[in-house]
Amino acid sequence: MTREGSTMMTQWSMQQRDPWDPWFNRSEKGKYELTSVEFTVTQLCNLRCEHCAVGEMLVTEEGVSISVEKLIQRLEEVETLTTLSITGGEPILNPKVVKETITPLLRYARSRGIYTQLNSNLTLPLNRYQGWIEDLDVLHISWNYRDAADFHRIAFEKYGRDVTPKAAAVLFDRMMDNARALSEQGVFVSAETLLSPFTAPYLTGMHQAIVEMGCARHEVHPLYPSDFARGMDLISLDTFRETITALLDKRDPSIWLLFGTLPFYPCSENPADRELWLRLHQEKNITVRHDPDGRNRLNVNVFNGEVIVTDFGDVPPLGNIQTDRLDTIFDRWLEHEASKRLHCFCPEARCTGPNLLVADAYYPDTDFQKRRAVITIDY
Template sequence: MKEAGSKTAGDKPGSIEWDPWDPWHIRKETGQHQLTSVEFTVTQLCNLRCEHCAVGEMLVAEEGVSIPVERLIHRLDEVDTLQTLSITGGEPVLSPRVVKETIRPLLRYARSRGIRTQLNSNLTLPLSRYEGWVEDLDVLHISYNYRDAADFHRIAFEKYGRDVTPKAAEALFDRMLDNARALSSAGVFVSAETLLSPFTSPHIGQMHRDVAAMGCRRHEVHPLYPSDFAKGMNLVTLDTFREAILTLVEERDPSVWILFGTLPFYPCSDRIEDRELWLRLHQEENITVRQDPDGRNRLNVNVFNGDVIVTDFGDVPPLGNIETDSLPVIFDRWLGHPLAKKYHCFCPEARCTGPNILVADTYYSGWNFRERRAKIRL
């Protein structure tokens, strides 16, 4: 097994040995969950309306007024344990004003504190929009759920509300590929995420090869979250999910780091094939399983109304507001929440901190995770 190491200043975006977004490390070292990661939703604008979008219903045509970045930074100053900062939307790069007034100051602040950063972008905007600030970013996270431009046209504009020509969609798709290659060649750590669905799972091998061809250093694979726009989409069965993972492991480019997030298989499973998969993914080179950050080490802040939630696409109501509460106080409030107590189990012998709430509700609604124990050791 690849045992987790302690963090070092040399671990810029993270590594196989230490992924700073993974709550496992702090839970193992301190015996409790701590707030080490904050995510800001900095825009509700986007030039796409993807069918799988987990925040699609929050997107707007005109942006509201955001909380001054100085106020956001003040709240970050109160988090002594902070290790990572994520920026999401919408499409964060769509508005030059958001980039200038919110994103760049947050990245500079994080750099001054030695905090690692990630920004989620669809990467379809002109390359020039990323220049002048991307060098301060540790991870540029993109979505890749397409085989070709025709797929992109259907998926990215499924909920758009008006017709978009195939030619216009193809231009954006090609720009995304070109931007990924250019930024990767320039030394940017690009991490592409694929959501396993009935559509993507049969093609995961080819999609992985596309990710590698773009120069991405990491390929993240997650379940399709049944939230927001994706609520009506079909989900893969656990058997299909397992088969897709095994196909990807066999066909992967060994130079690309594969990260499985919110994996819907657990070491306490009654099924031997699930336990064997857990073991294999922890033994393969250049593959990691990230424990769920949401509610274990991360909170999400909406910069327009100040609301703080466990995740940017969950159904748990806001836990507080940065206008009245500090983030550590809100995080402690969450740790006392009935849902946290229900799902915050811990099996150190198997390197597991329990399930993602949405995944557990989808696939394991009858399970009491707090009463189960790992049946394997790493």
């Protein structure tokens, strides 16, 4: 992979070999290695979205962070590192976090040739995204709205006090304007839609809005039943399949479409699942990303140092960066019962198995270790 050249070259490079996808490491090395680290750098957020998978962790007052020097020290120990992700909360809400944690981490990653992603709701003034974003590879946003009314209901569902529709509309418009402006500046903006009973019927319209904002990529993922989203209904597998098929039929072929943590697999007994898997691997500008969580990534909480396998899962902390190396913690995870249960691998079909939350939600009684792909992908 190369990080040189224009945004389009970076997009092409990442699309050909998505650096967050554990498929490449597993297929080439014959094992999973720690290639990705995600830092939760804040627990503050100006929104309280109903679908937030870390909502119960959000606070109203920032804690004291572990020094960025300590974080970088632990990254230095990971020789296999290729990607770094930054998440929250809203990472850029606190200027101190941007200055003392985010900017040094991004500059360290660039000096080492590591791809970076930052998750933001993009609702803050545009100037808050200047001065550091030139060191970022992917600006990741959520897009689960048809209009300002949707945003008002969804983003402030758990806020705890009334927010006027007018105030919400200001943030919604700013989010769209920021996405357009940053995309025009050459920033790689990737917009993610979580499929739920609310978003599924309107996915193609949301896709068109993402295209009109100039985003480089549209990501489609399941709704993760965690934290605030734990009580939300999941769509059925049939509805999920029908929704994706409709999007494929009506998508803008010029934009990169990424499907992550899909609940469909090449070992399925359902022919429709297998046909969809084949189509997703045959059409241009479409990729299927296998789940980094639990295969090549760990999440670090910069306030208490705890390391978990995902920032919205139920697996208890596996270690602490105050005392443990990250690669040691990752080796510990590979011996975990949950890891062994899900780490199946079918190279002929380009599949590394299910996501932990998705498997528990849709396939609670399925032993994926006893299944095998019945189709082959040419790649």
